[in-house]
Amino acid sequence: MGVLKHYRALLPIADKTPDVNLEEGSTPLIYLPRVSSHLGIELYGKFEGCNPSGSFKDRGMVLAVAKALEDGKRAIICASTGNTSASAAAYAASQGIPCFVLLPAGKVALGKLAQALMYGAKVIAVNGNFDRALELAREGAEKTGCAMVNSVNPYRLIGQRSGAWEICDVLGKAPDWHAIPVGNAGNISAYWAGYNEYKKLGKIEALPRMMGFQAEGAAPLVYNKPCPNPETVATAIRIGNPVSAHLARAAVQESGGEFNAVSDEQILEAQRILAAEGGVFAEPASCAPLAGLLKFKREGRLPEGITAVMILTGNGLKDPDTAMSQVGKPIEINDTLEDLMRVLECR
Numbered sequence: 653m654g655v656l657k658h659y660r661a662l663l664p665i666a667d668k669t670p671d672v673n674l675e676e677g678s679t680p681l682i683y684l685p686r687v688s689s690h691l692g693i694e695l696y697g698k699f700e701g702c703n704p705s706g707s708f709k710d711r712g713m714v715l716a717v718a719k720a721l722e723d724g725k726r727a728i729i730c731a732s733t734g735n736t737s738a739s740a741a742a743y744a745a746s747q748g749i750p751c752f753v754l755l756p757a758g759k760v761a762l763g764k765l766a767q768a769l770m771y772g773a774k775v776i777a778v779n780g781n782f783d784r785a786l787e788l789a790r791e792g793a794e795k796t797g798c799a800m801v802n803s804v805n806p807y808r809l810i811g812q813r814s815g816a817w818e819i820c821d822v823l824g825k826a827p828d829w830h831a832i833p834v835g836n837a838g839n840i841s842a843y844w845a846g847y848n849e850y851k852k853l854g855k856i857e858a859l860p861r862m863m864g865f866q867a868e869g870a871a872p873l874v875y876n877k878p879c880p881n882p883e884t885v886a887t888a889i890r891i892g893n894p895v896s897a898h899l900a901r902a903a904v905q906e907s908g909g910e911f912n913a914v915s916d917e918q919i920l921e922a923q924r925i926l927a928a929e930g931g932v933f934a935e936p937a938s939c940a941p942l943a944g945l946l947k948f949k950r951e952g953r954l955p956e957g958i959t960a961v962m963i964l965t966g967n968g969l970k971d972p973d974t975a976m977s978q979v980g981k982p983i984e985i986n987d988t989l990e991d992l993m994r995v996l997e998c999r
């Protein structure tokens with residue numbers, strides 16, 4: 653039914669708030685039996701790739717756009733590593749308002765770029781990284797009065813709390829560990845706020861440990877200093893100076909969790925395992941948590957039997973180039989049964 657309707661009572665919605673809805677949220681919480689038994693835990697993936705624009709961003713964007721319209725704004729602007737731009741462009745299209753997106757030139761996965769262009773956004777490729785594009789977008793918003801819909805917009809993080817509520821509604825409790833990729837550090841902060849709100853309401857008894865995973869080449873929260881030249885195959889989290897760093901640090905500290913870094917190689921290995929042993933295709937950034945759990949397992953630091961939820965933040969289809977660089981080519985045959993029989997080895 654869409655996040656605004658589903659969680660209306662928990663969101664800052666008034667009668668005059670426009671009814672924006674692309675049927676986002678209510679994404680599947682998928683139990684992963686093969687990966688679970690490999691790790692010795694009960695592992696679920698919250699498949700945010702099932703959202704209308706293919707990532708978790710829709711949960712907060714729907715509220716940010718509704719509130720922007722309520723406040724009389726008539727255009728939106730954001731900087732993005734790809735998914736925020738796709739989401740913003742989708743909701744702007746649904747409401748018939750202009751959308752400006754600033755992307756780091758050449759560093760956005762093909763599917764995300766196709767989405768933003770297809771939804772009709774004005775797409776601006778900045779010769780600089782995401783952090784610089786975000787500074788520019790903020791200045792552009794100030795000068796023009798466009799609504800800024802990056803997660804510096806508080807409504808984004810409020811809407812994203814709905815992910816935590818859904819997990820608790822389905823499991824009947826919070827997981828022991830909440831494993832999540834961290835880029836601009838908004839989502840981990842939103843989930844922590846969401847779990848805390850549910851605890852206050854008496855809907856859950858215990859809070860999870862918040863485990864935040866970054867790519868080694870873009871790990872300002874792990875190494876505790878901004879990273880001026882972030883680099884990783886997981887372009888969604890190629891971010892060196894996260895705006896919500898303070899909130900994310902608090903979430904990790906208060907929950908007894910930690911930040912950890914995984915290599916690009918580990919991320920791509922986890923992506924293949926999730927697909928080939930889980931049947932779920934998530935984009936590289938989304939696989940940093942599984943890479944982290946596999947690393948913890950190897951290091952003997954993964955507690956037996958815990959329930960863990962990892963947030964599979966974006967759909968694997970968004971980045972076909974990275975996937976294709978990891979896998980073999982199809983087997984080509986002539987159109988004869990003889991040729992086919994040569995490759996069918998299922999006995």
Ligand code: AN7
Nearest residue numbers: 732733735736835836837838839965966
């Ligand atoms: C798939 O789209 O920042 O820590 O501009 O696309 O809340 O930033 C994307 C981030 C994880 C990190 N997984 O979340 C953007 C952008 C995916 C993402 C993250 C992003 P945050």
